[in-house]
Amino acid sequence: MPARFERPKALVDVPMHYCPGCTHGIIHRLVAETLDELGCEGRTVGIASVGCSVFSYKYFGCDMIQAPHGRAPAVATGVKRSFPGDVVFTYQGDGDLAAIGTAETVHAATRGENITVIFINNAIYGMTGGQMAPTTLPGQITQTSPYGRDVREAGYPIRVCEMLSTLDGVALAQRVSADSVKEVRNAKKAIRKAFEYQIAGRGFTLVEVVSACPTNWGMSPRDSLQWLRDNMIPYYPLGVYKDKGAEE
Amino acid sequence: MCVIACPRKIIVLDKSAMNGKGYHPARLADPSGCTGCGSCALMCPDVAITVIA
Amino acid sequence: MTASEKVLMKGNEALAEAAILAGCRHFFGYPITPQTEVAAYMSKRLPKVGGCYLQAESEVASVNMVLGAGAAGVRVMTSTSSPGVSLMAEGISYIAGCDVPCLIINVQRAGPGLGGIQPAQGDYWQATRGCGHGDFRLIVLAPSTVQEMVDLVSVAFDLGDRYRVPVMILSDGLLGQMMEPVVLPEPQGGLPPKPWSACGHGGARERNVVNSLYIEPPELEEIIARRFDRYAGIEASEQRCESYLTEDADVVLAAYGASARVCRSAVDAARGKGIRAGMVRPITLWPFPVSAFGQCKAAKAFLTVEMSTGQMVEDVRLAVNCGRPVEFFGRTGGIVPSPAEVLARIEDVAGRYA
Numbered sequence: 001m002p003a004r005f006e007r008p009k010a011l012v013d014v015p016m017h018y019c020p021g022c023t024h025g026i027i028h029r030l031v032a033e034t035l036d037e038l039g040c041e042g043r044t045v046g047i048a049s050v051g052c053s054v055f056s057y058k059y060f061g062c063d064m065i066q067a068p069h070g071r072a073p074a075v076a077t078g079v080k081r082s083f084p085g086d087v088v089f090t091y092q093g094d095g096d097l098a099a100i101g102t103a104e105t106v107h108a109a110t111r112g113e114n115i116t117v118i119f120i121n122n123a124i125y126g127m128t129g130g131q132m133a134p135t136t137l138p139g140q141i142t143q144t145s146p147y148g149r150d151v152r153e154a155g156y157p158i159r160v161c162e163m164l165s166t167l168d169g170v171a172l173a174q175r176v177s178a179d180s181v182k183e184v185r186n187a188k189k190a191i192r193k194a195f196e197y198q199i200a201g202r203g204f205t206l207v208e209v210v211s212a213c214p215t216n217w218g219m220s221p222r223d224s225l226q227w228l229r230d231n232m233i234p235y236y237p238l239g240v241y242k243d244k245g246a247e248e
Numbered sequence: 249m250c251v252i253a254c255p256r257k258i259i260v261l262d263k264s265a266m267n268g269k270g271y272h273p274a275r276l277a278d279p280s281g282c283t284g285c286g287s288c289a290l291m292c293p294d295v296a297i298t299v300i301a
Numbered sequence: 302m303t304a305s306e307k308v309l310m311k312g313n314e315a316l317a318e319a320a321i322l323a324g325c326r327h328f329f330g331y332p333i334t335p336q337t338e339v340a341a342y343m344s345k346r347l348p349k350v351g352g353c354y355l356q357a358e359s360e361v362a363s364v365n366m367v368l369g370a371g372a373a374g375v376r377v378m379t380s381t382s383s384p385g386v387s388l389m390a391e392g393i394s395y396i397a398g399c400d401v402p403c404l405i406i407n408v409q410r411a412g413p414g415l416g417g418i419q420p421a422q423g424d425y426w427q428a429t430r431g432c433g434h435g436d437f438r439l440i441v442l443a444p445s446t447v448q449e450m451v452d453l454v455s456v457a458f459d460l461g462d463r464y465r466v467p468v469m470i471l472s473d474g475l476l477g478q479m480m481e482p483v484v485l486p487e488p489q490g491g492l493p494p495k496p497w498s499a500c501g502h503g504g505a506r507e508r509n510v511v512n513s514l515y516i517e518p519p520e521l522e523e524i525i526a527r528r529f530d531r532y533a534g535i536e537a538s539e540q541r542c543e544s545y546l547t548e549d550a551d552v553v554l555a556a557y558g559a560s561a562r563v564c565r566s567a568v569d570a571a572r573g574k575g576i577r578a579g580m581v582r583p584i585t586l587w588p589f590p591v592s593a594f595g596q597c598k599a600a601k602a603f604l605t606v607e608m609s610t611g612q613m614v615e616d617v618r619l620a621v622n623c624g625r626p627v628e629f630f631g632r633t634g635g636i637v638p639s640p641a642e643v644l645a646r647i648e649d650v651a652g653r654y655a
Contacts, residue, residue, distance in 0.1 A: 005289040005299035016294060020271060025293025043501035057510045063499035065372045066512035068395050071365035078369020081353040082327055086501045107358040181253050181287045222252055
């Protein structure tokens with residue numbers, strides 16, 4: 001009996017290290033499904049970043065390179081310029097992409113580098129134990145904002161999709177979520193589109209996935225998904241911020 | 249997360265069992281109620297579910 | 302230009318052309334004085350040979366692009382000057398920790414900080430003490446003429462590929478800007494395959510993971526130990542230097558790069574005055590040419606001359622096991638010592654020891 005749903009081939013069959021209720025696993029799977037569907041695992045190089053997903057090189061079946069914190073888009077650029085026919089993607093968290101890596105992110109985007117960036121935004125630094133991130137919400141309590149993020153001291157969160165949408169080199173900037181079956185299906189479509197745009201040479205593609213961190217938010221998986229809907233999505237509205245394909 | 253996602257609410261955490269990581273694994277409590285919609289599999293972060301139509 | 306013709310070239314440009322002839326088709330860099338000509342030359346030539354020149358947004362980004370391209374298995378280089386190398390330190394550590402070959406050019410300028418734009422040799426420690434965090438080495442080559450710069454480029458790529466290490470060519474503002482006649486090499490054909498590279502497995506092999514993260518201490522220790530076995534092999538086989546008039550020399554100078562040019566004139570002048578002077582000119586700063594110093598049996602004293610406050614002098618002392626006096630003369634701030642100054646010091650040292 002054929003399976004209607006099974007593990008994608010591009011996802012290595014090993015247990016993952018993520019916390020219970022963490023949505024990393026879902027998004028890894030969506031990327032792997034896309035590689036299977038597009039039949040491109042053999043010519044794909046993934047760039048692992050630094051954060052909870054630092055071990056992502058263990059889970060994707062394509063060739064992988066581990067990048068320093070924040071530098072994945074630059075490492076991806078080096079690979080893509082060496083093998084333009086390869087499919088190159090990065091998988092980054094909010095600190096990696098929007099704190100230490102902001103310059104690399106913005107410049108890969110404005111160069112229209114034909115890479116796909118999967119951006120996991122959970123408004124916190126997971127791997128190092130729950131510190132404030134550039135996308136932490138005003139008032140949100142974290143280890144380094146124990147009284148809640150005070151915008152007078154720590155400023156405002158960055159809305160990455162909105163910011164990058166002003167750059168001409170960006171072919172797709174879309175924000176999705178992984179909090180429900182409906183949104184996961186949407187996220188899959190966005191990720192698939194991003195990779196297709198890369199293969200068509202349209203430019204830089206980024207999919208921002210609003211995600212939960214039950215462990216560092218101090219909630220159960222069920223409650224964290226609800227918190228995400230109630231608090232993060234109003235600040236980071238889901239939707240398409242730039243789509244060169246739709247403009248044509 | 250499969251427990252939350254299942255529209256038929258037929259997945260439960262099996263309190264009588266414990267897996268290698270120290271958690272109660274999910275179990276399909278009522279196989280006859282399963283429509284094969286795949287919602288559970290879609291929401292499983294560990295890709296632990298295979299859905300056979 | 303055909304090979305075996307002599308052409309007059311500026312150091313920075315000769316270096317760039319040599320890299321292209323060695324099969325390098327990828328350059329990622331950022332402008333900084335006094336190396337900008339390398340990037341400018343590459344930006345003109347690489348597109349004409351089907352290569353990729355990319356001006357990155359910073360040296361941080363440049364070195365990471367080098368990491369990516371090197372990990373994907375191509376011959377790749379970057380070029381910068383002293384403050385840029387500091388920015389690249391993180392990337393160089395990762396490149397070494399991933400065993401990825403690449404070429405990094407440092408056209409030294411005066412430091413520390415923003416310093417000046419005139420030549421200096423203040424980055425010796427940075428270059429030879431690994432250039433970044435953790436236990437690792439990179440091969441460091443120090444040309445002292447434009448021809449040598451050209452010749453060392455293919456040596457750098459070959460050694461890098463053979464041993465899977467990053468290689469640095471330590472130049473300086475003087476060598477980078479000067480013009481000398483050079484003979485360019487033949488274009489290199491047939492680059493070695495790199496079965497370890499992450500460029501897409503094509504379904505034909507196991508996937509490759511280029512990585513420097515090893516969370517389990519015993520595993521990391523083993524990786525480091527194997528890497529240092531390779532380094533031991535490099536130390537045993539790849540020391541390079543030039544010994545000039547050292548067989549009977551009472552006073553042996555030690556200098557590299559631009560300083561060595563000055564010292565050669567000073568040694569000749571000293572010989573003219575009856576002083577038995579000589580010079581060991583290291584060409585590999587790492588591996589340091591220890592054996593060359595051991596061979597200076599007649600030397601009563603050594604005099605290290607650097608455009609710094611004294612960095613290589615420590616390695617010279619170690620090379621002679623601190624068994625004989627090693628003195629130092631240097632200028633900093635971007636000043637190049639004159640042969641007359643060096644001669645005066647040789648006379649002083651000879652007067653006290655010879």
